[in-house]
Amino acid sequence: MMVPVSILFACALLCLILETLGTSLGERKTGNRYYIVLVALTGILAAAYHLPTQLIFGVCTLLTLMSLILAVSQMHHADLELGDAYALILVVYALLLLLCTAHNLVDFAVITAFLNLIFIGLAYFRRSRRLVAEIAIKLLFSALFYFCFLSVAIILALQSTGSTDWAILLTHPEAQLAISFVWIAALLWIGSVPFLGVHVDYLDAAPSFASVLFLGSILISGGVLISTLTAHPLDPKLFQVLVFFAGASLLVPPILGLDQRRIGRMIAYLVMTQAGVLLLLALFQIPVLPIFYLHLAIALPGTIAGIRFWKHSQNSDKSWEDYAGAGRKHPFVGFAWLFILASFGGVPPTLGFWLYGQLANKALQTGAPWVLLLILLAIIASMIPIARLGVFMFSKPVRHDLVLLHQPRQAFLVITCALFIFVAKIVCLAIPNVHEFQNFVSRLPGLNL
Amino acid sequence: MPRIEIIILAPLIAALLISLVPPLDIRTRSAMSMVFQLGWLGLIIFLGIQGSLGRVHCGLLLAQTLVTAGVRFRKNTPSLLPPMSWLLTGIATAAILTPDLSLLLILAYLHIAFLLFVTSQTGGIYKGSATYESFLFFVTIDLAAYFSISLPYLWTYWILILPGLARILFPLTAPYARSLFVNCPTEIMLLMLSGAVPVGIAWLLRIPLPCPYLELLEILSFGSSFFAAILFLIEKSRRQRAIYLFMTQSALCARLILGSGSLHVQLFAGLLCLVALANTALWLYLIDYPRVRILNTTLAAATLFLLVYRP
Numbered sequence: 001m002m003v004p005v006s007i008l009f010a011c012a013l014l015c016l017i018l019e020t021l022g023t024s025l026g027e028r029k030t031g032n033r034y035y036i037v038l039v040a041l042t043g044i045l046a047a048a049y050h051l052p053t054q055l056i057f058g059v060c061t062l063l064t065l066m067s068l069i070l071a072v073s074q075m076h077h078a079d080l081e082l083g084d085a086y087a088l089i090l091v092v093y094a095l096l097l098l099l100c101t102a103h104n105l106v107d108f109a110v111i112t113a114f115l116n117l118i119f120i121g122l123a124y125f126r127r128s129r130r131l132v133a134e135i136a137i138k139l140l141f142s143a144l145f146y147f148c149f150l151s152v153a154i155i156l157a158l159q160s161t162g163s164t165d166w167a168i169l170l171t172h173p174e175a176q177l178a179i180s181f182v183w184i185a186a187l188l189w190i191g192s193v194p195f196l197g198v199h200v201d202y203l204d205a206a207p208s209f210a211s212v213l214f215l216g217s218i219l220i221s222g223g224v225l226i227s228t229l230t231a232h233p234l235d236p237k238l239f240q241v242l243v244f245f246a247g248a249s250l251l252v253p254p255i256l257g258l259d260q261r262r263i264g265r266m267i268a269y270l271v272m273t274q275a276g277v278l279l280l281l282a283l284f285q286i287p288v289l290p291i292f293y294l295h296l297a298i299a300l301p302g303t304i305a306g307i308r309f310w311k312h313s314q315n316s317d318k319s320w321e322d323y324a325g326a327g328r329k330h331p332f333v334g335f336a337w338l339f340i341l342a343s344f345g346g347v348p349p350t351l352g353f354w355l356y357g358q359l360a361n362k363a364l365q366t367g368a369p370w371v372l373l374l375i376l377l378a379i380i381a382s383m384i385p386i387a388r389l390g391v392f393m394f395s396k397p398v399r400h401d402l403v404l405l406h407q408p409r410q411a412f413l414v415i416t417c418a419l420f421i422f423v424a425k426i427v428c429l430a431i432p433n434v435h436e437f438q439n440f441v442s443r444l445p446g447l448n449l
Numbered sequence: 450m451p452r453i454e455i456i457i458l459a460p461l462i463a464a465l466l467i468s469l470v471p472p473l474d475i476r477t478r479s480a481m482s483m484v485f486q487l488g489w490l491g492l493i494i495f496l497g498i499q500g501s502l503g504r505v506h507c508g509l510l511l512a513q514t515l516v517t518a519g520v521r522f523r524k525n526t527p528s529l530l531p532p533m534s535w536l537l538t539g540i541a542t543a544a545i546l547t548p549d550l551s552l553l554l555i556l557a558y559l560h561i562a563f564l565l566f567v568t569s570q571t572g573g574i575y576k577g578s579a580t581y582e583s584f585l586f587f588v589t590i591d592l593a594a595y596f597s598i599s600l601p602y603l604w605t606y607w608i609l610i611l612p613g614l615a616r617i618l619f620p621l622t623a624p625y626a627r628s629l630f631v632n633c634p635t636e637i638m639l640l641m642l643s644g645a646v647p648v649g650i651a652w653l654l655r656i657p658l659p660c661p662y663l664e665l666l667e668i669l670s671f672g673s674s675f676f677a678a679i680l681f682l683i684e685k686s687r688r689q690r691a692i693y694l695f696m697t698q699s700a701l702c703a704r705l706i707l708g709s710g711s712l713h714v715q716l717f718a719g720l721l722c723l724v725a726l727a728n729t730a731l732w733l734y735l736i737d738y739p740r741v742r743i744l745n746t747t748l749a750a751a752t753l754f755l756l757v758y759r760p
Contacts, residue, residue, distance in 0.1 A: 347588060348555045364599050372596040380589055387584050395569040395577030 105164040109150035116143035153181035190222035193248040203268035226282040249276030250378035302417025306337035309410040327393030336418035345382035509647040558591040583625040616649025620673040670704035691732040698725035
């Protein structure tokens with residue numbers, strides 16, 4: 001059974017490379033359709049072989065649905081063939097499922113490298129060619145760096161332990177250096193400080209389904225990797241260094257975002273704080289990571305749809321002033337969008353605040369009250385630009401005729417996402433035990449595997 | 450005792466009903482709002498007589514409702530504001546009634562956030578800037594107090610009292626007051642005072658720790674009161690003077706609530722603060738009648754007298 005799946009997967013990757021190269025060169029051949037069908041079928045078969053019975057599949061499914069809804073609403077704006085993007089999205093999910101079941105370092109390195117490749121391909125489904133080319137080059141360099149770190153880690157692991165299996169690596173005393181390299185790769189993968197720039201560029205220039213997929217995928221798969229690495233007790237010095245990076249990831253992006261005039265870029269910085277949240281949740285071993293993924297799966301499409309809602313075809317780079325009075329014209333969409341952003345910021349009564357609350361409880365139990373100060377600073381730093389956006393949206397008189405830009409699909413998506421976040425918060429409060437929550441989700445129709 | 454959820458939901462449902470009433474004309478909507486206010490008042494009195502609500506809760510809710518009852522929205526007010534005022538009433542009620550300290554702070558934060566949202570609708574760029582600064586101020590102190598509840602340190606007391614002090618316009622903790630209240634319509638001023646002050650008093654009465662340094666508290670409160678009195682004397686705007694007069698009294702009331710170990714004295718101080726609130730509301734209602742100032746000054750002098758000769 002392993003051989004056919006491997007062959008199929010190799011075919012899929014070959015097709016993917018051809019497809020990506022073809023798209024990047026601007027060649028749209030009819031023959032591409034065959035590759036697309038093959039890639040999609042391969043992804044489904046590969047996923048079917050490795051179907052895990054974890055909550056992560058449910059989260060990925062939700063993310064798929066959200067992304068597909070968003071993709072459908074975006075397709076008529078993009079100059080592309082419909083099947084290309086769908087095929088790549090399917091392959092991303094197939095790879096994500098494989099990633100969740102990866103037991104050794106080699107699997108992880110190979111799968112994430114191909115994921116990076118797909119994201120470069122997805123970035124090309126954009127109109128602004130120059131910007132996209134820059135992003136793709138940056139992302140390519142990032143992927144190469146990432147693969148280099150993991151390659152060094154694999155070599156070190158083989159030299160020290162003779163194995164690349166997680167179970168051996170994490171417990172073997174001589175594998176510390178290899179694990180350190182894996183940690184650097186993990187920080188790069190999730191876009192933590194100091195590896196922030198590439199991810200922000202991607203999000204900023206591609207506020208579309210590709211962004212949702214990209215950030216959701218790196219954070220969810222990064223969460224799997226980091227929770228694997230933190231499953232065993234960490235060296236105290238390494239723990240301190242990682243907490244420093246987590247704190248920096250929480251504070252630096254919103255501070256950098258303050259200086260941005262373009263809303264898309266400001267929100268990209270804001271979203272990148274989630275890497276810090278993920279790191280802290282994993283380092284303190286708080287069992288709410290599935291809910292964190294759920295939060296991402298709901299909030300990311302809502303955020304991007306909010307940007308798209310007010311995006312003008314002739315002026316794609318909206319600044320603060322362009323949002324003057326936007327909330328007064330569309331109060332419900334504006335309020336829902338701010339609610340979603342506030343959830344990323346972490347103020348009550350959002351799901352983001354609930355996650356911070358769980359972190360604070362755990363920090364108090366483990367005798368680390370300084371984490372509370374970190375959380376407080378992170379919330380305030382994130383809320384400064386969000387509150388400013390709210391003021392521009394609701395306090396100033398209307399300057400533009402924004403009614404003409406009203407897009408029902410995005411409005412529906414933004415409001416639905418905001419409601420989902422609110423309901424998820426109530427569900428989390430009603431079911432404080434995360435294991436019960438997992439059981440609850442696994443019993444949902446369509447998610448029960 | 451009826452479930453708190455019912456009391457919390459009541460004003461929200463009322464807000465929904467008001468927003469659904471077809472506007473026969475602009476005065477009808479105002480009259481309907483008055484009917485709902487009277488109904489809400491009756492509910493509080495009924496629950497108070499029945500014994501379901503404590504005397505403290507009754508006092509706080511009645512003061513809030515009576516001050517809000519005078520709010521009349523203008524013809525050009527956005528239709529969202531009347532339901533929002535009911536939403537604010539509901540959140541403030543929930544904050545006053547909740548037995549959980551953390552939940553009280555979250556509800557207080559939500560209340561002030563929506564209140565500032567309403568305030569930002571009433572002015573141009575300048576008011577937007579003032580509400581933005583105030584929002585960040587309240588986010589900071591409310592969440593700092595929220596996270597400080599569990600900390601085992603004595604110095605957190607000074608963080609814990611900040612949300613309460615800021616809401617009763619304790620001068621040192623209300624740097625936003627001047628910019629927020631200047632050129633503010635009367636109805637919005639009343640909405641802010643009626644919601645924030647009872648919630649602030651409720652929080653001060655529920656502070657779980659005794660004051661660790663009474664002398665410092667006394668210096669701060671009397672200094673603040675003196676500072677507010679000077680501002681009261683040099684201010685020319687009559688509305689601003691009403692606010693500064695309230696500040697002189699609320700600072701002293703805060704001293705009594707926080708500095709006294711006796712529950713009766715604390716309740717008495719809370720009552721004094723509510724009287725000062727009603728007094729300020731009266732000033733704002735009757736702003737065109739200068740003789741009312743005599744009543745204000747008398748009440749302020751009485752408060753000070755009672756504070757000097759401590760009961």
